[in-house]
Amino acid sequence: MFSRPNLYGNLTKICGNMRTTALVNPSSVTAAAASSPTPYSNANVRQYHEVVGDIVCPSQVRGIDHIRDPRLNKGLAFTLEERQILGIHGLQPARFKTMEEQLELCKIAVNRYMEPLNKYLYLADLADRNEHLYFRFLYDNIEDLMPIVYTPTVGLACQRFGLIYRRPRGLFITVNDRGHVFDILRNWPEPDVRAICVTDGERILGLGDLGANGMGIPVGKLALYTALAGIKPHQCLPVLIDVGTNSYDLLEDPLYVGLRQKRVIGKEYDDFIDEFMEAVVKRYGQNTLIQFEDFGNQNAFRFLDKFRNTYCTFNDDIQGTAAVAVAGLYASKRITNRNFADSTFVFAGAGEAAIGIASLCVKAMVDEGVDEKTALSKIWMVDIDGLLTTTRKKGTISTHQTKFAKDVEPLDKLEDIVTKYKPNVLIGASAAAGIFTPKILQTMAANNERPIVFALSNPTSKAECTAEQAYQNTDGRVVFSSGSPFPPVTINNKTFTPGQGNNAYIFPGVALGVIATGTHHIPEDMFLISAKELANFVEQSDLDRGSLYPPLKSIHEVSMRIACAITSYAYKEGLASTYPEPECKREWLKEQLYNFNYESSMPVTWAWPRMPYFKTRKDSPLLSSMK
Ligand SMILES: NC(=O)C1=CN([C@@H]2O[C@H](COP(=O)(O)OP(=O)(O)OC[C@H]3O[C@@H](n4cnc5c(N)ncnc54)[C@H](O)[C@@H]3O)[C@@H](O)[C@H]2O)C=CC1
Numbered sequence: 001m002f003s004r005p006n007l008y009g010n011l012t013k014i015c016g017n018m019r020t021t022a023l024v025n026p027s028s029v030t031a032a033a034a035s036s037p038t039p040y041s042n043a044n045v046r047q048y049h050e051v052v053g054d055i056v057c058p059s060q061v062r063g064i065d066h067i068r069d070p071r072l073n074k075g076l077a078f079t080l081e082e083r084q085i086l087g088i089h090g091l092q093p094a095r096f097k098t099m100e101e102q103l104e105l106c107k108i109a110v111n112r113y114m115e116p117l118n119k120y121l122y123l124a125d126l127a128d129r130n131e132h133l134y135f136r137f138l139y140d141n142i143e144d145l146m147p148i149v150y151t152p153t154v155g156l157a158c159q160r161f162g163l164i165y166r167r168p169r170g171l172f173i174t175v176n177d178r179g180h181v182f183d184i185l186r187n188w189p190e191p192d193v194r195a196i197c198v199t200d201g202e203r204i205l206g207l208g209d210l211g212a213n214g215m216g217i218p219v220g221k222l223a224l225y226t227a228l229a230g231i232k233p234h235q236c237l238p239v240l241i242d243v244g245t246n247s248y249d250l251l252e253d254p255l256y257v258g259l260r261q262k263r264v265i266g267k268e269y270d271d272f273i274d275e276f277m278e279a280v281v282k283r284y285g286q287n288t289l290i291q292f293e294d295f296g297n298q299n300a301f302r303f304l305d306k307f308r309n310t311y312c313t314f315n316d317d318i319q320g321t322a323a324v325a326v327a328g329l330y331a332s333k334r335i336t337n338r339n340f341a342d343s344t345f346v347f348a349g350a351g352e353a354a355i356g357i358a359s360l361c362v363k364a365m366v367d368e369g370v371d372e373k374t375a376l377s378k379i380w381m382v383d384i385d386g387l388l389t390t391t392r393k394k395g396t397i398s399t400h401q402t403k404f405a406k407d408v409e410p411l412d413k414l415e416d417i418v419t420k421y422k423p424n425v426l427i428g429a430s431a432a433a434g435i436f437t438p439k440i441l442q443t444m445a446a447n448n449e450r451p452i453v454f455a456l457s458n459p460t461s462k463a464e465c466t467a468e469q470a471y472q473n474t475d476g477r478v479v480f481s482s483g484s485p486f487p488p489v490t491i492n493n494k495t496f497t498p499g500q501g502n503n504a505y506i507f508p509g510v511a512l513g514v515i516a517t518g519t520h521h522i523p524e525d526m527f528l529i530s531a532k533e534l535a536n537f538v539e540q541s542d543l544d545r546g547s548l549y550p551p552l553k554s555i556h557e558v559s560m561r562i563a564c565a566i567t568s569y570a571y572k573e574g575l576a577s578t579y580p581e582p583e584c585k586r587e588w589l590k591e592q593l594y595n596f597n598y599e600s601s602m603p604v605t606w607a608w609p610r611m612p613y614f615k616t617r618k619d620s621p622l623l624s625s626m627k
Pocket residue numbers: 203204205206207296297316317318321324348349350351352353354382383384385429430431432435456457458459462482483484501502503504
């Protein structure tokens with residue numbers, strides 16, 4: 001009954017006319033591959049389908065392969081019946097464990113490691129071994145584990161990528177694959193991808209050009225898609241576009257795993273990105289969400305402008321960051337009683353993150369009823385060359401920066417700019433560690449009862465100041481947040497636990513709403529909506545403990561609220577393509593989420609003769625009886 005050839009073909013019978021994926025007989029695949037004209041040809045081989053969307057499909061994988069497959073493996077949580085039916089009885093010790101017992105073990109195991117990178121490796125290994133346990137572990141312990149799978153540790157993991165690389169997670173598409181990007185996408189074993197996070201590794205956090213080592217970022221971001229928003233892992237694809245690196249150190253590093261060449265630029269690069277975008281749509285459909293992450297400054301803005309109305313895409317560093325920072329500023333209004341338009345802003349940094357935030361601040365001011373010119377006049381931007389002024393030489397100011405340039409005397413030093421323009425809000429997104437000097441922080445405190453200071457650069461080592469420095473130099477009056485987490489600070493007998501101004505509060509919820517509704521474009525409004533939704537969720541108790549954001553332990557609820565708001569907006573504005581419009585958005589979204597508990601491993605084909613009528617997960621007596 002379990003011989004593989006007999007099982008191919010059953011799937012369509014069970015799934016009827018519902019959304020599914022055809023299984024291909026391996027023998028025909030081999031024949032197709034043998035006759036294929038290029039080494040890129042591939043067939044869509046799926047060895048198993050337990051649950052695809054809401055459809056129950058027969059398992060194809062038995063024996064040791066079932067345990068070796070991280071998506072199917074449950075470790076010692078397989079029941080005796082499952083062990084026998086799957087032919088894995090005897091391949092594991094006799095003990096049965098519940099998922100809760102396994103989670104306890106994970107906690108003990110991860111806590112045994114002192115070094116964050118070793119914890120990262122433990123978690124990567126867990127993901128490769130038992131995907132359900134990995135995501136449930138992340139979900140349950142997000143406060144402790146987010147600094148490991150995400151900033152700051154993910155930065156270190158990227159820097160050490162050549163050393164720690166073990167198993168493939170995501171697709172590496174190199175510029176040598178030009179003309180074959182679609183074929184590479186077909187090599188990815190999951191047919192139902194709804195979201196891609198892509199980087200070319202040129203600006204990884206504040207660490208600069210890490211080339212192919214940047215793969216840790218899309219992997220980490222998409223782990224948060226699942227852990228924070230419940231998006232199913234098989235729907236997420238991390239992609240690293242490898243066009244080389246301009247890092248001399250990496251080119252010389254024997255452990256470097258990417259193309260050993262300088263970055264391809266110009267038309268060749270642009271054509272390659274165009275091919276990638278077209279191939280994604282051809283392979284996975286036009287509503288596939290493409291999140292651009294950690295591209296170099298010029299390319300990030302160019303691609304956002306180029307693709308935002310022709311693909312379902314957003315740039316997380318520009319738009320996601322804008323939303324989280326503006327959410328923090330909305331929340332801070334409850335402390336300062338000052339509107340956006342009544343504030344003066346200085347940005348240290350005038351790149352993706354800073355321009356993104358400044359632009360959304362302008363939108364927020366216009367929303368308050370102020371005209372755009374007045375809104376722009378409130379914002380002073382400083383980059384590596386000093387204040388953005390209208391007298392800047394051509395080539396030292398980009399089109400996105402121009403509207404923020406002021407018709408004033410040039411000033412180079414941040415300290416002088418803060419002294420002269422007396423901002424109420426100082427935002428750092430420069431990747432220049434420590435530029436918020438004690439003197440600057442003291443000036444902020446001298447000019448404001450409650451100065452607002454955001455040190456958003458990542459990882460921790462690149463922050464413009466530490467939380468401790470911010471509180472100490474402002475007599476504990478600062479309203480502070482940072483891109484990477486800092487431990488609590490006690491000053492004047494009061495302990496502050498600053499929140500994390502990180503786009504992780506935004507992108508998972510936006511992605512869930514966009515994917516669920518089949519939204520085809522992502523307008524800027526969605527980020528202002530997300531910012532407001534996040535700010536509305538901040539409680540007085542959060543503000544009292546020094547945070548402009550809800551605690552990380554409620555970030556799942558934040559993602560759900562943002563997704564609901566995005567869903568409502570998408571239907572209202574005619575952007576959604578999933579019909580009919582659900583009445584209760586929240587319930588509808590919840591039905592689509594990943595099940596963080598184990599699914600039954602009983603092959604449906606085995607039980608089928610006894611229960612022939614179920615087609616969907618909800619109908620299945622097998623699955624509905626599960627935890
Ligand atoms: N907290 C969050 O959610 C996010 C944080 N970031 C962080 O923000 C930082 C910057 O990222 P991007 O804006 O994408 O980079 P970018 O390269 O686009 O911009 C960096 C900007 O900082 C300026 N700069 C460099 N040194 C400076 C100095 N000493 N003084 C003033 N300005 C200086 C540069 O001229 C440039 O305008 C990174 O560390 C990144 O990790 C980025 C996205 C999200």
